[in-house]
Amino acid sequence: MNPKMIEWLYGELPGLVATGVLDEASAAGLRAHYGPLAPRRSGRLAVLIFGILGAVLIGAGVILLLAHNWDDLTRPARAVLSFLPLLLAQGLAFWVLARRPASGAWREGVSAFLFLAIGASISLVAQTYNISGDLPAFLLTWSLLGLPLVYLLDAVVPGLFYLWAITEWTCHVRWTDGYAAGYWLLLAGLVPYAAVLLRAGRYQPRPVVLLWAGCISVAVAAGTTTERVLPGLWIVLYAGLFALMFLAGEFWFGEGEGFWVRPLRHIGAGGVLVLAFLLTFEWPWHEVGWHYHRWALVADKPWRLLPDAVLGGLAPLAAIVLLATTWRRKRPLGLVMGLAPVTAVLGYALASGTHAGMAAGLFDLYLLAAGLWLLATGLRISSRSQTNIGLLAVSALIAARFFDTDLDFLLRGLLFIALGVAFLVTNLILIRRKGAAHV
Amino acid sequence: MYKKPLLLLGLAAASLAQLAVPGWMIVRREITLREGELFKFSTAPVDPADAFRGRYVWLRLEPDRVTVPGGAAWPDNRRAYAVLAADANGFAKVIRLDPTLPSDAPAIPVRVLWSDSRTGEVHIRWPLDRFYMEEKKAPAAEAAYRSRSRRDNRDCHVTVRVHDGNAVLENLFIDGQPIRDYLNVTGKSY
Incomplete structure (x- = not known):
């Protein structure tokens, strides 16, 4: 039964007993039948969402500060600074895993920050050394380095970032006439986690969000990973x-x-x-x-x-x-x-x-x-x-x-x-x- | 899902990998900058910006088409190594294109865009097209670069260090001065 309805029922019970519609025993029987009220989820969900949003905003802010490309700093100093967001996020991830492993908000927020920090550090080093953009290689490296966070921190948000990154990678490879079928291997990397989540409760918010993103990603990739032979x-x-x-x-x-x-x-x-x-x-x-x-088009590589x-x-x-x-x-x-x-x-x-x-x-x-x-x-x-x-x-x-x-x-x-x-x-x-x- | 020590160990391994990638990028470039052979490249004009990485000057290195032995035989969109030599003025010229890294001469990985079977010229793209600057200086630098690199008024060049198949763009020169000095001298205090 819908938890909201149970909550409503429990709210009505004292009044029903007072007016004599139900006796104490029936009220207690109803309470025993439906069990204790589950803790309110809406509050937890709000903390979770704002935790993720806060982490992403702070992460983006740190990255933008560093992207300013401070001319007064020497090259080695800038190179060392490039590690700053990454080290900060990694430190937080260790702390969360050791001290707050049960908090979904901490796990999701910090893993989101860490995923962004990986991309930021690589970009900042590229900026310091005037390295030109090989976007597909960058996206691939970034997503592979970020994927373990999904499993280690039991978090969905890095999974969503990962899906975005591999889908984007597929499109870029396709535009340059490359072979993008590797997408399916990359996607398989996320499947065990999704399976565990779905098995634990397929209508829970976390597996549902992951499934939405997965379906959209697959729908895009299905077209971009095929050759245009037929x-x-x-x-x-x-x-x-x-x-x-x-x-x-x-x-x-x-x-x-x-x-x-x-x-x-x-x-x-x-x-x-x-x-x-x-x-x-x-x-x-x-x-x-x-x-x-x-x-x-593919005669030499069927x-x-x-x-x-x-x-x-x-x-x-x-x-x-x-x-x-x-x-x-x-x-x-x-x-x-x-x-x-x-x-x-x-x-x-x-x-x-x-x-x-x-x-x-x-x-x-x-x-x-x-x-x-x-x-x-x-x-x-x-x-x-x-x-x-x-x-x-x-x-x-x-x-x-x-x-x-x-x-x-x-x-x-x-x-x-x-x-x-x-x-x-x-x-x-x-x-x-x-x-x-x-x- | 798993035991905590195992997860911490996993996170440590993942963190090391995450640090190793930018770390290795730095080490490779530093080695190239310290031990690499210096080449000058003249540049041709172009523009845009990349929001994700702050601001930079967009460069086009020359020569972007080269005449090399067996040039017309190169298939489109292929990776190659441009083997370099310096001309009398110290500017880089491409003496040949190799499919693999040659051991006897300095070379930069390039992409063969297409080859002209009529003239035998091969059109290539250099992997060096950005020179990053501080956010507010980059637009001024780009304006200076563009006014100095028109067809009739070319006194822009870049210096590139080449070592073991790696190339790092060291500096951008306008009127023979490094871009940062040039911007200060011309009174453009941004």
């Missing part, structure tokens, strides 16, 4: 990845209450719908498929295609396997989202046979079906968010197709008014229905 592979890959995220969220995080505790489900669903909308246009389908392969094969092949396949189990578990929403990779594979096959228009048409049908289904079931279970998402999907589709055609402004205007009215009316109905249910 044009349009991203279509199948992302359809598979987002469907996989959604289905995994439905399977293993199904009991979470509220939007924030279910990142897999929401990033997955959002990804599927946005991707499906993009794929209703013809431009993504032009010049994709086997006929346009650029094998020459092993570079490994992430393409694994991601482009396994992500949709895994999603389809999960889809099959969804079928057995009778989870219709999973079925709608899970069909995205199947549709993508079909569309890709059609577009490879140079039927770009048909592939786009396939996604017109998919998005229309998914939108209408979300709308209809949303209305049935009186879920305003689901109804609106369904309505948004259908409206976006209609609006996009109308912009493709050369209709005059009068018709387009009338269409938008009709869509607006549809939004207002459905929401009014749902609000009324909810109101009636409460009376």
Whole structure:
């Protein structure tokens, strides 16, 4: 039961006993059944957040002071000063580990400061010796030196910094035509910690925050770690990845209450719908498929295609396997989202046979079906968010197709008014229905 | 999760690694500055700023394209070592590009951007493009550098120490004076 409700109940008990609604024994029985009140978490969370913020601000301040590049100091003096933020943060980390190992605020705050200090020290030395920026090498060194903090101080914030750094690294390597598949090894470095956290309580704030960041990072890296040998592979890959995220969220995080505790489900669903909308246009389908392969790009190093094969092949396949189990578990929403990779594979096959228009048409049908289904079931279970998402999907589709055609402004205007009215009316109905249910 | 002594030991190891990286960067540069051979490079003009590392003067070393034996055969975007020699005025010139660090002559690691098969010229990027200064002096220094390094008015150069495949930018000269002295002499007290 929700701790807030238990707190409310315990507040009511003395009054109920006084008015004779309950006797002492029943009140004591209720207290024994629900157990003692958990300590209030909101206070602890505030301390945690302000602890991290304070540490990050102080860390940034020290770094900026040193970045001033004091000309009056000799070169060796500046070099020694570069170690200052690092030594300070390390000293604090030792103190926390020895004296305050139980304090989440101290552990998170100090490890955040230390992670920043590592990057700062390297940057300051680079500044003292006029070393030019090799950003990918810097990011890689920084993240690898910072990763152990996650485990040693049992802290999530350095994990978030680490995810940012390796994602940024992947993008920079990709921009310079490098091979960024090492990202998956770097990501694996964080997996054991995430697994321990998730096992201890998958709806707790710390694993949830890490999972949000992880999902976003993976969504970015999936595209940047593949070679561009098979044009349009991203279509199948992302359809598979987002469907996989959604289905995994439905399977293993199904009991979470509220939007924030279910990142897999929401990033997955959002990804599927946005991707499906993009794929209703013809431009993504032009010049994709086997006929346009650029094998020459990797002819001398075919092993570079490994992430393409694994991601482009396994992500949709895994999603389809999960889809099959969804079928057995009778989870219709999973079925709608899970069909995205199947549709993508079909569309890709059609577009490879140079039927770009048909592939786009396939996604017109998919998005229309998914939108209408979300709308209809949303209305049935009186879920305003689901109804609106369904309505948004259908409206976006209609609006996009109308912009493709050369209709005059009068018709387009009338269409938008009709869509607006549809939004207002459905929401009014749902609000009324909810109101009636409460009376 | 684990026992405290083990965690403290782990933190000690991680801390040492964190100190070792900037430490090793310093040691390598100090050795290069002390024992390295001195080369002068003329410079060409350009700009921007890097918020993360305070302010610096953005430099472009010359030559940025070189004619070397077998130049046209270099593939794009490859690392190479530019083997150096000094001309009559002490300025650096590239005598050849090697795929690995040569043992017989001073060399700086560069990136081959692309090679022109028609002229046989190889376009390279030097790893030295920043000269850091105190926050308030850097813009003035850059203005001075830019006014002195236009095509018709070039009297800017940098000194670079080269040792064992490492290169460290030692100083930036304008009108034959180190940049810090030049800024003081011209009365630009920032």
